[in-house]
Amino acid sequence: MPRGQDIGRPRQLPDVRRERGAGAPGRRPGLLPLVVCAESAGLGLPAWLVLRADGQPEALAGASAATLVWCGVRAARGRYVLRAPGRPPGALTTPGDWLLLIGVLAVLWTALDAPIDPGAAVVALVPGLLAGTGISGARRLARSGRRRTARRVLVVGEAAGVDRAVRLLTSREDHGYRVVAALPVGAAALSCEVPVPGRLAPAPAGDDASTVLGASFAHEADLALVVPGPGLAEERLRQLTWGLHDGGLEVSVLSHLSETAADRIRPSSAAGLTLLHIVPPLRRGLQPALKAAVDRTGAACGLVALAPLLLLIAVAVRLTSAGPVFHRQVRQGRHNHPFVMWKFRTMVVDAERRKARLTEANENDGPMFKMRRDPRVTRLGRLLRRSSLDELPQLINVLKGDMSLVGPRPPLPDEVSRYDERELRRLAVxxxxxxxxxxxxxxxxxxxxxxxxxxxxVDNWSVATDMGLMARTLRAVTDGRGAY
Structure with a gap:
């Protein structure tokens, strides 16, 4: 029978509809109120008990205010929103929220001239941090348990878009999607190695939905990932979506906003149009102010705590090779403003003069110069670079405000001179x-x-993201991979 004669038949397959419902990730919106109550009790009750035991005035009012602010922070940052499949939680989100809570309460208590001692208040809120971290961990375990069976994805679209989507989805494992087949539009060949059970016609056809449903049934797919394009434009996409939904198959449409975090996208509608509002990157407000405070405080504490280690490294550099202890180099900072960056010297004194002779040995494919076996690096320098200890003097730059604890690496002026418009955006922070x-x-x-x-x-940073990156840095430094 020609595929276009009975589009409705695949839609009536009971097994397809049943598998769609059974394969959908488990979502339990009824548990969210329980999570909110548990986090509220985990922070408010211990805070009240600690403040009361310490003899602080208005302990109940202070604990209640902290609980309300905590729930507000968590809700505003999307911690109570059901997480979409394949969207992993951010690292160390709860400690980031807790630090934001401390900052908000500090502003409120200062404005209201609250009688509660700030030190006692911070101590009283520590159990809430532990409780929130524990509850978030339990939720992640529950979600990972429900995601053990990944979504089985059928990718539909023109060849170039299908290849890109399959390549990206198969290159990483930190999501809940598994590509099981692809259904290209037209006759163009695919470069990705996935089963191709059929093809859609280059122009809209009456059997589009039945072809996709048949392919999804054959490969037990529970999600059609549609890549829009000239051959799969608005009206055809709408008709296809209707047919797939009638057949019990879930549909996701791939957006071209690949480098935009999902937290910054707000869907809305107007005059029948579906709009995706992109929230501007964080440049002003509470989070940038908190980041600056964390930078300065962290750099000052780091310099004090690491002073013995810094002194030991300085002595070792001075004794093992001729030349100064520190290497000071002009780098380009935010908005392309130059500053002098500090590092422990890891190369011979005339390293810059030798660089010209090593240009052809550059192992980086861009303007940045890198060599795995750079002959200019001293024996101690290799150890310092592998452990990233040579970077520690940059805490001085962080304390001065030229750098941040977390951000893109500072480039050299000659590197920036070869940047294109896209690469120059690295200097926006x-x-x-x-x-x-x-x-x-x-x-x-x-x-x-x-x-x-x-x-x-640059576009998606947050304080919580910074904290996660600082935690992951410890593992990266221990591993030493890519450091030379």
């Missing part, structure tokens, strides 16, 4: 002591991978 580049492979990354990571951070 302060450079960092660590960042996505540091925890994702460092010098093992290609130039375009480095730029993509930096641009993602």
């Amino acid at each position: 302060k450079p960092g002591l660590t960042g996505l580049w540091q925890v994702s492979g460092r010098s093992d990354l290609s130039w375009q991978e480095t730029v993509s990571l930096d641009l993602w951070y």
Whole structure:
């Protein structure tokens, strides 16, 4: 029978409809009120008991206010929203929210001239941090348990879009999607190695939905990921979606906003149009102010706590090779403003003069110069670079405000002179002591991978993201992968 003669038949397959419902990720909206109550009790009750035991005035009012602010912070940052499949939780989100809570309460208590001692208040809120972390961990375990069976995805679209989607989905495992087949539009060949059970006609056809439903049934797919394009435009996409939904198959439409975090996208509608409002990157407000405070405080505490280690390294550098202890170099900071960056010297004194002779040996495919076996690096320098200890003097730059604890790496002026417009956007924020580049492979990354990571951070950073990156930095430094 020609496929176009009975579009409705695949839609009536009871097994398809039953598998769609059974395969959908488990969602329990009824548990969210329980989560809110548990977090509220985990923070408010211990806070009240600690404040009362310490003899603080208005302990109940203070604990109640802290609980309300805590719930507000968590709700505003989307912690109580049902997480979409394949969207992993951010690292260390609860400690980030807790720090934001402390900042908000500090402002409120200062404005209201509250009689509660700030030190006692912070101590009283620590049990809430532990409770929130425990509850968030339990929710992640529950979600991971429900995601053990990944969504089985059938990718539909023109060849180029299908290849890109399949390549990205199969290159990483931190999501809940597994590509089981692809259904291209037209006769163009696919470069990705996935089963191709059929093809859609280059022009809209009456059997589009039945073809997709048949392919999804054959490969037990429970989600159609549609990649829009000229051959799969508005009206055809609408008709296809109707048919797939009638047949019991869930549909996701791939957006071209690949480097925009989901938290910054707000869907809305107007005059029958579906709009995706993109929230501007964080440039002003509470979070940038909190980031600046964390930077300065963290740098000052780090310099004090690490003073013995810094002194030991300085002595070792001075004794093992001729030349100064520190290497000071002009780098480009936020908005392309130059500053002098500090590092422990890891190369011979005339390293800059030798660089010209090593240009052809550059192992980086962009303007940044990197060599795995750079002959200019001293024996101690290799150890310092592998452990990233040579970067510690940059805490001085963070304390001065030239750098941040987390951000893109600061480039050299000659590198910036070769940047295109896209690459210049890396300079929209302060450079960092660590960042996505540091925890994702460092010098093992290609130039375009480095730029993509930096641009993602520039547009999507938050205090919680910074805390997660600082935690991941410890593992990256211990691993030493890509450091040379």
